[in-house]
Amino acid sequence: MKRNVTVIGAGIVGISCASYLQRDGHQVTxxxxxxxxxxxxFGNAGGMSPGSCVPVAMPGMAKQIPQWLMDPLGPLSIRWNYLLPALPWLIRFLRAGKREEVERIADGIRALLDGVFDNYAPLIKAAGAEHLVHSRAGQMYVWRTEAAFNGDQLGLKLRRDRGITVEVLDKHELRQREPALAPIFEKGVVFPQHGHCSNPFRLVQTLAEHFQRSGGTILKREVTGFARGGDRVTGVATDAGEVKSDNVVIAAGAWSARLARQLGAHIPLEAQRGxxxxxxxPGVGPRINVMWADAKFMATPMEMGLRFAGTVELAGLEAAPDYRRARKLLELGKxxxxxxxxxxxxxxxxxxxxTPDTLPVIDFAPGRKDVVFAFGHGHTGLSGASTTGKLVAEMVAGSKPSIDLKPYSATRF
Ligand SMILES: Cc1cc2nc3c(=O)[nH]c(=O)nc-3n(C[C@H](O)[C@H](O)[C@H](O)COP(=O)(O)OP(=O)(O)OC[C@H]3O[C@@H](n4cnc5c(N)ncnc54)[C@H](O)[C@@H]3O)c2cc1C
Structure with a gap:
């Protein structure tokens, strides 16, 4: 049945959902x-990684917390004044890092990311965005010391166990593959199945422009809540009036939990600021997407130049950016x-x-079939968006989802 569907959020996840819903014939806003x-x-590192199935919380992380608090410019930092607000989420995060949990979580991430290129393919072809996506061009991880490389072996095993090819490179092979790289890295790996996007913002824009040309509507408004008729959600309330709809998709990124709460769902969602x-x-740079693994950031060749992007800061949605962290990335980039x-x-x-367990929420709002949650993609939202879009369209159509949705349940927390 063709319906009016409203998608909240015009990020890569929302636009992918809207594009797939439109392809099914729905009238989408x-x-x-x-x-x-x-x-x-807008500004991610552009990594498109079917094998990025390593959870953010891994065994042994708890002992690193003092370091996260002491070094405001470190790869992972927590602002002191945000420790208390973040504590409930942090406790769940550390629990998700148990050995037995990471296997289960890795399965869920891998299943979602596996189809990244195949599920973007129809969207980017229709929109004419092929030049922005470098499917399977390869991705490299580099480590400065053998010890740091050895410390990441569980992550590499999680990938290998799930069908990801990992080519290990020594110091000399690294330089042969990426000649511009400084000779300071002892170890590296290449993931040949991975690729990158050379302008993540343009990708969203191009898909959104095509969505509009094909009859979709994009409204620049703040969503404040939901319109209801009896038990049903009949639309969304905005700062400029109500938008009626048969189905609503919440794809509002880090702001989604606030909206979900209005429907009685309490999803632990934290902003990991990058x-x-x-x-x-820049004059120099990589040919493919290169991750400096022990410093937790990526170098990516973009249309606009060379981008260094990554690291994690827990400081919430409201605090002003600390651009010393960006300048630290530049220093490391040099x-x-x-x-x-x-x-x-x-x-x-x-x-x-x-979310604390790295997995997104892709599910109906608890107890309803008229609202779908599609958020919480964390560090791999660019990679997970295309399959999420396909899944959300399948849910709205009432057809069998192409992958098992259990890992992404809204009631798992
Ligand atoms: C430094 C960095 C590097 C990254 N690198 C990678 C990478 O290499 N590969 C990868 O796969 N992922 C990467 N990511 C992650 C990826 O960028 C995110 O997972 C993804 O962008 C999330 O998309 P989204 O659509 O859910 O959220 P967003 O892009 O944030 O979109 C949500 C939208 O909802 C809107 N919104 C929210 N609330 C409301 C409201 N009430 N009313 C109206 N609008 C609302 C917001 O304005 C926003 O535009 C990186 C992220 C960072 C920060």
């Missing part, structure tokens, strides 16, 4: 207070690529929508 792609999806610097005309020209640099901060 997307609402966002910002233009498409200006939330977290930063980037993008260097125009260590990674000696000779980097940094005359033209832009900085950015975005809020990753993160």
């Amino acid at each position: 997307v609402i966002d207070r910002l233009p498409p792609g200006e939330g977290c999806s 930063y980037h610097v993008t260097v125009a005309d 260590t990674m690529y000696p000779g980097l020209k940094d005359a033209k640099v832009t900085e950015w901060m975005g809020h990753r929508p993160c």
Whole structure:
């Protein structure tokens, strides 16, 4: 049955959902207070990684917490004044890092990310965005010391056990593959099944433009709540009036839990803030997406130049960005690529929508069939969005989802 569907959020997840719903023949409206792609999806590292199934919480993390608090510019930091508000989420996060849990979680992430390229393919073809997506171009991880590499063996095993090819490289092989890389890295791996997007913001924009050309509507408004008629949700309330709809999809990224709460769902969702610097005309750089694994950031060749993006800061949705963290990325980037020209640099901060167990929520709102949750994609939302879009369209159609949705349940917490 063809319906009116409203999608809240015009990030990569919302636009992917809207595109798939539109392909099913529904009349789709997307609402966002910002233009498409200006939330977290604007400035990510562009990694498109079917094998990024390693949970963010891993065994032994609890002992690192003092370090997270002491080093405000470290790869993972917590602002002191945010420790108390974040505590309930942090406790769940550490519990999710138990050995037996990470296997289960890795299965769930892997299932969602596996179809990244196949499920983007029809969308990017229709929108003419093929030039932005470098499917299976390969992705490299590098470690500065053998000890750091050895410390990440469980992560590599989780990937290998789930069908991801991991090619281990020594110091010399690394430089052969990526000649611009400084000779400071002892170990590396290549994931040949991975790829990257060379302009994540343009990707959302291009898909959104195609969605509009094909009859979809995008409204620039703030969603404040839901309209109801008896038991049913009949639309969304916005700062400029009500938008009627048969079905609503909440794809509002890190802000989704506030909306879900209005429907009685308490989803632990924390913003893991990440930063980037993008260097125009850098003079040097990688050919593919390269992750400095022990520093927790990626270097990606983008249309706009070379982007260094990553790291995690827990400070909530309201605190001002701490751009010293972006400048730290630039400093590390210069260590990674000696000779980097940094005359033209832009900085950015975005809020990753993160559940404690790394898995997103892709489910009906508890007890209803008229609202779908599609949020919480954390560090891999660009990679998980295309399959999420397909799944959400299947849920709205009432057909059997193409993968088991149990790992993404809204009632698992
Ligand atoms: C530094 C960094 C690097 C990253 N690197 C990668 C990577 O390499 N690969 C990868 O796969 N992922 C990566 N990610 C993660 C990825 O960017 C996110 O998971 C993804 O962008 C989340 O998309 P989204 O659509 O859920 O959220 P968003 O892009 O944030 O979109 C949500 C939208 O909802 C809107 N909204 C919220 N509430 C309301 C409301 N009440 N009314 C109206 N509008 C509302 C917001 O304005 C926003 O536009 C990275 C993230 C960061 C920060």
